[in-house]
Amino acid sequence: MKKFLLFVSAIMMAIGLSACSSNDEAKTDKKETTEETASKVDVKKELVRFYMDLGNKINAKDADLNAYVAKATKEDATPEELPNAEDRAKASESAASVAAELNTYQIPASLKDKKADLDAAIKDFAASYQAKADELKKKTPNFDAATATFTQGEEKLGKVFESEKLLPPGLDKQVN
Secondary structure, X not given: OHHXXXXXXXXXXXXXXXXXXHHHHHHHHHHHHHHHHHHHHHHHHHHHHHHHHHHHHHHOXXXXXHHHHHHHOOOXXXXXXXXXXXXXXXXXXXXXXXXXXXXXXXXXXXXXHHHHHHHHHHHHHHHHHHHHHHHOOOOOOOOHHHHHHXXXXXXXXXXXXXXXXXXXXXXHHHHO
């Protein structure tokens, strides 16, 4: 009888241990899946933070440029309402300061895997603002080339966002 009870106890213990070990495996699998999801969510959050910060940096320096564009594109503007040489000079300085800010902009370390693509987009944005600054030194500036370069930068930025299954942002809408 003692042998039988010892045998039943051993079987019960084996069943209990096997149940506990499979439960630990399920927890480990769940923990790994959660960590993978969290890392993807973090990249998405970091991309959004990056985009917002980039827009804020540009908006902090481009007020005079935006004022110039608003005056220059106003429909039915009288000659007095059109931008003058002083407005053009302020806008040129504003665009140049944005270009300088973008040339020194650092990609966050949390986006190191996307750094090359984000750097390429920022270089296009900086080149666009520098082209605007150069054009504003002329009596009749033409922003077509600068706009094309800005659009290239937006496309590059959009591809980075799409790679993370996010909608591509419209930086032009945020900064103008």
